[in-house]
Amino acid sequence: MNRAEREAAARRIMEQVPPPVPPDLYGEVVRRGARSLRRRTLARRLMWLLLCAASVAFLVWAMMARPWVEPPSQTTPPYTGW
Template sequence: MNRVEREAAARRLMEQTPPPVPPDLYGEVLRRGGRLLRRRRRARRLLWLLLCAAAVALTVWAATVHPWAQPPSSTTPPVTGW
């Protein structure tokens, strides 16, 4: 099929009347769309809750362990007798 034939076929398809839409399609689309939006909203809230819980857990861990402080050196014995 060359370009001219493809263009002619496309024009014939566009000139035809569209097939009828079932009458209950709109209600079904609204129902599914609402359900999809609720799922996304629930998932987003759950992810934010997990992110906040992880931030709180990291803050509590860092406040109790102090990972930024160096541990005391245990390789050199203390100097005595001076």
């Protein structure tokens, strides 16, 4: 199929009358869209809640474990009584 044939086929398709849309299709699409929007909103809120809970858990762990502090030396006991 060369370019002219493809263009002619495309013109024939575009000149055809589009098929009629069922009358109840709009209501169904709106209902599905609203349901999809509710699910997306719920998922977004759950992800924010999970992120906040993980942040709080990390902060509590960091304050209790203090990973930035050097651990005390275990190799040499402290010598007192000079």
